[in-house]
Amino acid sequence: MMTTVTTASRIPIDGPIETPWKLPYRGTVGMACLIIAESAIFIIFVVAYIYYIGKSLSGPTPAQVLELPIFGTICLLSSSIFVHFAVSNLRKDNLRGCTLNLAATVLLGTIFLATTAREWYHLIHDEGLTIKTNLFGTTYYSLVGLHATHVVVGLIMLSLTLGLSLTGHVKEEHSEKLEVLSLYWHFVDAVWVVVFLVVYVLGR
Amino acid sequence: MTTTPVLEAVDETLETQSRPPLNVIYEWLTTVDHKKIGLMYIVYALIFLVIAGFEAILMRIQLAIPNNHFVSPQVFNQLFTMHGTTMVFFMGMPILFGMGNYLVPLMIGARDMAFPRLNAFSFWISAFAGLLLYFSYIGGSGLYAAGSAPDVGWFAYAPLTSKVFSPGHSTDYWTLAVFLSGVGSIGTALNIVTTILCMRCKGMKMSRMPLLPWLYLVMSGIVFVAVSPLTAAQIMLTLDRYLGAHFFDTQAGGSAILWMHFFWIFGHPEVYVLVLPAFAFANEIIPVFSRKAMFGYPAMVAASVSIGFISLSVWAHHMFTAGLGPAGNTFFVFATMVISVPTGIKIFNWLATIWGGKIIFAVPMMFMIGFLFQFLIAGLTGIMLAAAPFNWQLSASYFVVAHFHYVLVGAIVFSLFGAFYFWYPKVTGRMMSETLGKWHFWLFLIGFHLTFDFMHVPGILGMPRRIYTYEAGRGWDTLNLIVGIGAIFQAAGTIVLVYNMIYSYFKGKEAGHDPWDAWTLEWSVPSPPPSYNFAIEPTVSSRRPLWDLKHPEDPDSDYE
Ligand code: HEM
Ligand SMILES: [Cu+2]
Numbered sequence: 001m002m003t004t005v006t007t008a009s010r011i012p013i014d015g016p017i018e019t020p021w022k023l024p025y026r027g028t029v030g031m032a033c034l035i036i037a038e039s040a041i042f043i044i045f046v047v048a049y050i051y052y053i054g055k056s057l058s059g060p061t062p063a064q065v066l067e068l069p070i071f072g073t074i075c076l077l078s079s080s081i082f083v084h085f086a087v088s089n090l091r092k093d094n095l096r097g098c099t100l101n102l103a104a105t106v107l108l109g110t111i112f113l114a115t116t117a118r119e120w121y122h123l124i125h126d127e128g129l130t131i132k133t134n135l136f137g138t139t140y141y142s143l144v145g146l147h148a149t150h151v152v153v154g155l156i157m158l159s160l161t162l163g164l165s166l167t168g169h170v171k172e173e174h175s176e177k178l179e180v181l182s183l184y185w186h187f188v189d190a191v192w193v194v195v196f197l198v199v200y201v202l203g204r
Numbered sequence: 205m206t207t208t209p210v211l212e213a214v215d216e217t218l219e220t221q222s223r224p225p226l227n228v229i230y231e232w233l234t235t236v237d238h239k240k241i242g243l244m245y246i247v248y249a250l251i252f253l254v255i256a257g258f259e260a261i262l263m264r265i266q267l268a269i270p271n272n273h274f275v276s277p278q279v280f281n282q283l284f285t286m287h288g289t290t291m292v293f294f295m296g297m298p299i300l301f302g303m304g305n306y307l308v309p310l311m312i313g314a315r316d317m318a319f320p321r322l323n324a325f326s327f328w329i330s331a332f333a334g335l336l337l338y339f340s341y342i343g344g345s346g347l348y349a350a351g352s353a354p355d356v357g358w359f360a361y362a363p364l365t366s367k368v369f370s371p372g373h374s375t376d377y378w379t380l381a382v383f384l385s386g387v388g389s390i391g392t393a394l395n396i397v398t399t400i401l402c403m404r405c406k407g408m409k410m411s412r413m414p415l416l417p418w419l420y421l422v423m424s425g426i427v428f429v430a431v432s433p434l435t436a437a438q439i440m441l442t443l444d445r446y447l448g449a450h451f452f453d454t455q456a457g458g459s460a461i462l463w464m465h466f467f468w469i470f471g472h473p474e475v476y477v478l479v480l481p482a483f484a485f486a487n488e489i490i491p492v493f494s495r496k497a498m499f500g501y502p503a504m505v506a507a508s509v510s511i512g513f514i515s516l517s518v519w520a521h522h523m524f525t526a527g528l529g530p531a532g533n534t535f536f537v538f539a540t541m542v543i544s545v546p547t548g549i550k551i552f553n554w555l556a557t558i559w560g561g562k563i564i565f566a567v568p569m570m571f572m573i574g575f576l577f578q579f580l581i582a583g584l585t586g587i588m589l590a591a592a593p594f595n596w597q598l599s600a601s602y603f604v605v606a607h608f609h610y611v612l613v614g615a616i617v618f619s620l621f622g623a624f625y626f627w628y629p630k631v632t633g634r635m636m637s638e639t640l641g642k643w644h645f646w647l648f649l650i651g652f653h654l655t656f657d658f659m660h661v662p663g664i665l666g667m668p669r670r671i672y673t674y675e676a677g678r679g680w681d682t683l684n685l686i687v688g689i690g691a692i693f694q695a696a697g698t699i700v701l702v703y704n705m706i707y708s709y710f711k712g713k714e715a716g717h718d719p720w721d722a723w724t725l726e727w728s729v730p731s732p733p734p735s736y737n738f739a740i741e742p743t744v745s746s747r748r749p750l751w752d753l754k755h756p757e758d759p760d761s762d763y764e
Contacts, residue, residue, distance in 0.1 A: 021406045021407070023401065023402045023403070023404060024401055024402050025402070026318040026319070026398045026401075026402040026403070029318075029397065029398045029401050029402055030318065030319065030394055030395075030398045033393070033394040033397050033398065033424075033428060034394060036428045036429065037390050037393075037394070037427075037428040037429075037431075037432045038432070040428060040429045040430075040432035040433055040436075041432045041433070041435060041436040043433075044432070044433045044436035044437065044466060044469075045436055045440075048440065048451060048462065051459070051462060052457070052458075052459075055457045056457060057456060057457045131443065131447050131448065131449050132447065132448040132449065132450075134450070134456065134457075135450050135456065135457050135458065137449075138443070138449040138450045138451060138458075139451075141449075142439070142440065142443055142449065142451075146439075
């Protein structure tokens with residue numbers, strides 16, 4: 001074909017290079033993308049929940065069976081603060097502080113999960129509300145369940161990190177990675193605020 | 205700068221070729237190299253293209269003459285469901301992701317994607333999803349009486365998908381396959397965005413990035429907000445079918461319209477997921493074959509980003525006949541019309557690039573001209589359909605089918621074929637045969653117009669879509685025969701393409717690293733590129749780095 005003069009070796013042009021050439025950390029960008037995609041999933045479930053409020057053809061209704069999960073909510077939201085401290089401790093190379101804060105995060109998250117489990121047990125056994133019962137059951141279990149699934153995933157990752165930091169594998173240079181994980185956890189908490197408002201405040 | 209790394213690159217290529225076949229296969233199966241994954245995507249998508257094309261031919265045989273009993277109504281339903289699902293999820297998306305996988309890192313001067321292992325995971329899960337969809341044929345009534353291939357349409361409208369109307373597992377295969385392909389798509393989109401934002405070579409500011417990565421960026425953004433709702437809807441449908449939930453169960457107060465909304469919130473933006481890469485190919489190919497820089501680069505970027513946003517707000521133009529009420533209809537009519545502004549900007553910029561250029565009518569450029577022309581017509585019939593009263597008349601008729609195939613085939617597939625001819629030399633190191641390419645182009649062009657130009661007419665004459673046969677004497681007979689003949693031409697053209705690809709792999713002319721005298725970074729490395737792409741990480745100082753090298757007397761970088 002056409003004659004050319006380029007060769008691979010010539011491509012680094014010694015042009016004026018913008019210094020410093022700094023691009024964002026890929027873990028953060030990747031997590032941001034994941035959060036956008038996950039938010040879209042949650043929005044669809046929330047829309048379905050709101051759309052079906054009061055449209056159940058039979059009981060029980062939310063007002064009859066739901067109670068405000070204040071305690072669990074406090075636990076979950078405060079765990080966000082602890083994971084934040086874990087990251088900032090690690091950044092300052094305070095490994096002990098990081099481990100302690102991680103442990104607190106895992107503990108609080110587990111307590112939250114336990115309150116959800118208790119609530120489900122109560123609803124299924126005492127109130128006879130299942131996903132099959134009516135539209136409220138359908139939308140309630142799927143939305144809260146979707147959130148709980150995310151809590152479980154987050155707890156697994158946090159526990160693994162906790163294990164690694166207990167065995168001394170977590171170092172200061174990992175702080176960016178831990179920050180990515182904490183982003184996810186903050187997201188899970190933020191979603192809970194929405195779920196709380198929609199299910200327990202608006203829905204009742 | 206030293207020249208040794210180039211020699212190293214050549215050595216490595218030779219080394220791969222002399223390995224025993226089993227090792228080579230193992231290497232492909234476990235690879236995390238973006239180029240190999242890209243090629244695997246393309247090969248798997250081509251296989252599904254042939255399968256889904258075969259299904260289309262079967263449908264056209266069935267409809268070629270009135271009162272035909274070539275296939276049964278059930279089989280016909282399965283054929284159009286599998287055809288649509290395969291073409292969108294297992295041909296269109298994978299092949300475009302494959303091209304993106306291959307080209308994006310090369311064009312931005314990176315050595316690989318940001319997350320190579322996630323990349324391999326996304327590929328394998330979507331390949332598995334495709335197998336799962338077709339497994340429904342094997343798992344059908346024959347083997348263990350589990351139902352057969354899905355027959356609910358690619359839109360799977362409720363309540364057709366409820367247990368009552370779709371007993372057996374065919375719908376579950378559909379749901380799972382689409383769900384998994386969605387997971388794969390989101391993974392790849394995440395990877396593409398991260399790669400583009402975090403892996404650009406030195407000096408490649410966003411404003412200097414080639415348009416192809418830009419469009420893949422917008423496309424991936426749409427994937428997050430469009431494919432996720434579909435994923436959510438599939439979860440709901442599965443809960444309905446397996447756990448007895450009532451999302452779309454009208455007997456328990458659930459809503460079928462809600463499914464339509466959820467589906468089209470995905471379904472409309474999806475067409476832009478497919479068409480933006482097609483624009484991307486045009487943006488790279490048209491300037492090279494017009495020997496001019498792309499006209500209006502900032503306008504192109506702005507138009508693409510705004511198309512991304514607007515496309516998210518027009519989904520209900522697929523639901524005018526579902527009864528949205530005057531306010532809803534009016535909103536969605538106007539929102540749809542607004543899209544024509546950025547789309548028009550793009551078409552004008554392409555024309556302005558060609559205008560006054562030194563046009564070279566090589567095969568890739570021929571396909572691009574077909575693309576431009578057909579995309580224009582598709583846009584016009586789209587605007588017709590976007591007028592609610594007109595839509596009430598023609599919805600669910602063959603006019604709609606003709607319209608969206610004009611976009612899907614006339615624009616997207618044409619652009620894709622052009623891209624094949626353009627980048628084949630880079631991938632294989634050999635040129636594709638121009639003569640065979642011209643045969644492919646003309647056969648396909650004639651076939652396309654025979655099929656889809658004529659398909660508008662029975663639509664206007666009242667022929668509904670998704671019917672398996674029709675009475676003689678309504679004026680549809682001859683038209684349908686012509687449509688069928690066109691399909692044969694298109695199949696013949698595709699066979700020429702596949703033959704050309706295989707033939708040229710062994711017998712094609714050596715390509716060298718820059719056969720088209722092009723401008724972007726992928727043409728600066730050997731063909732095929734070595735596994736780490738760039739011997740030395742490049743540094744760029746303008747939008748056309750290779751132009752700067754070839755024309756030191758008048759480089760772009762002087763104008764920046
Ligand atoms: C750019 C790529 C495009 C693609 C891939 C595409 C694809 C499609 C598809 C698949 C359908 C069929 C829906 C069904 O199953 O009923 C459809 C219908 C429709 N399209 Fe497009 N389209 C594109 C562009 C446009 C444009 C530019 C417009 C308007 C300006 C438009 C307006 C419509 C309308 C109003 C319908 C609804 C027809 C109906 O269901 O009655 N489309 N399109
Ligand atoms: Cu649409």
